[in-house]
Amino acid sequence: CPIFFTGKSDLPHKPKPIRYEEQNAMTIFFHDCGGAMGAFLDKPKTEKHNSHGEGNGLRYGLSSMQGWRVEMEDAHTAVLGLPAPGMTDWSFFAVYDGHAGSKVANYCSKHLLEHIITATSGCPAVEAVKAGIRTGFLRIDEHMRSFSDLRNGMDRSGSTAVGILLSPDHFFFINCGDSRAVLYRNSNVCFSTLDHKPCNPRERERIQNAGGSVMIQRVNGSLAVSRALGDYDYKCVDGKGPTEQLVSPEPEVFVMVRAPEQDQFVILACDGIWDVMSNEELCEFVKSRLEVCDDLERVCNEVVDTCLHKGSRDNMSVVLVCLPNAPQVSEEAVRKEAELNKYLETRVEGEMNRAPVQCPHVVCRSEVKKFAQAAKRNMSAVFQNKLNWQAASMERVNGKRNSR
Structure with a gap:
């Protein structure tokens, strides 16, 4: 089927204009787009998985697509109202970008939240929640290590995780790997999580202290992220704790006070999105689409389609969480x-x-x-x-x- 796209980024292959060009138009x-080799399909799979919901004063929509990859390794979580006493007015969203298989990403999408809730012991205090998130990540990572196929090396999969836990008063941004979350406030990118890459000084230091190296911006020349769930081949250094290994399952947690009159939306996405759009480009794109369409699934589909035709060769997943002050449809x-x-x-x-x-x-x-x-x-x-x-x-x- 034909593809129609507007934008300014380079295409994956340089096309030639057919007949003419009009300046300023x-x-x-x-x-x-041509064929693909190796880990890529001959043509992208463009069927999408969608979901949406509304509650706790927010709306969300999501879209995920396999794209050019031979396997769909992304997963996601969207929960309005946490299944815990005193937390029914909390919500949780996350995107998991799997690699070397989908097992870890899929398992985390179903069970990470319950590990976090258990670790918080039902205490909504900010520091207790931060500690519970960290403990939940470490516990699920240790739990999955006991799975026979992950333990014996038959399955070597791993996954990044980026999420947001929303209480009535706070945002808890959670990141482990190179997926990313951004907050759009007052028509500006107010906050973005930090990607965990092996070349980052702190990450490089931990990798080297564990006896590893960073080559071609990868852990031991192989893995492109320095923090992830799973990836147990990189978590077997004797004498080192779980957060001191070549690849760490420890998340970074950033807490922000909500500003109901200013907060507009949050975007969670895997690197298949961020590889071809900057934080500012994606937020401006979403803002412009919300001004002509209030269907959040459709807006997310347009993000995924646009990234595909801007040259993304990866799986693509995006979750859009619209807050009460989100852009509204404009007649103009x-x-x-x-x-x-x-x-x-x-x-x-x-x-x-x-x-x-x-x-x-x-x-x-x-x-x-x-x-x-x-x-x-x-x-x-x-x-x-x-x-x-x-x-x-x-x-x-x-x-x-x-x-x-």
Whole structure:
């Protein structure tokens, strides 16, 4: 199916414009993404898993897609109202980015929260919750080590984890690995978790103290993250505790006081998203889409589609948590969206009349500032309908010729 995308980032392969280019307007490319080798599929799997919900004064939507990878190794958690006394007005969201398999990510998505709740002992005090989160991570990591396939090395999977625990008064941002969470407040990126990479000075020091090395920005030249759940091949140094190993399961926990009149939304995503969009780019994109659409699943789908066509070759997962002060649908934004749809439809049809092609991928890169953040899902259908109409017309013409 055709693909329609607006943006300014480089494409995975450099396409050539077909007919012409208009300054300060738009260049239309017919782009063949080509095949893939090794750990990648010949074409991406674009089917999506979606979910949404509402409660505790917030709304959420999520989307995940396998993309070019041969296996879907991402997982996620979304819980409105924690199953613990005194915590029914708390919520928990997390994204897990698995590697070398999906076992650890899938198990954590189902059981990490219960380990955290047990470790907090039902105490909602800030320091107790922080300690409970840390203990919960260490306990689930030690528990999974007892699984036979993980213990004997038949399964060598691991997973990052990024999450947010929301109480009525606080955000508890949780990170272990290189997935990321951001808070959008007062129309600015107010906070972002820090990626745990082997080349970070603190991480490098721990790795070297455990007898390892950092080569090509990887642990022992192999693993690209320095903290993760699972990955037990990197957690077997004698005389070192669980947080002193080559790869640590210890999360960083950041606590922020909520500002109900200013907080707008939180985004959790794996590195398949962040590899091609910066914190600011993604937040501005989400803000612009919320101004024309209040369907959070759809907004998340547009994020995933956009990242795929900006060149992401990884699994992609994103969770969007909208807070009471989130952007609302704007009549002005909807009007501009309609104008852009009409303009693009005219441009695409004009280009098709000049240079019809078979089964193209269409990539439109806007240089118009006022349209720079627009996502154009529906124009794919417009373009596909045009192709289908042309194909049907040719069949009718050929049929008449053959009947003579």
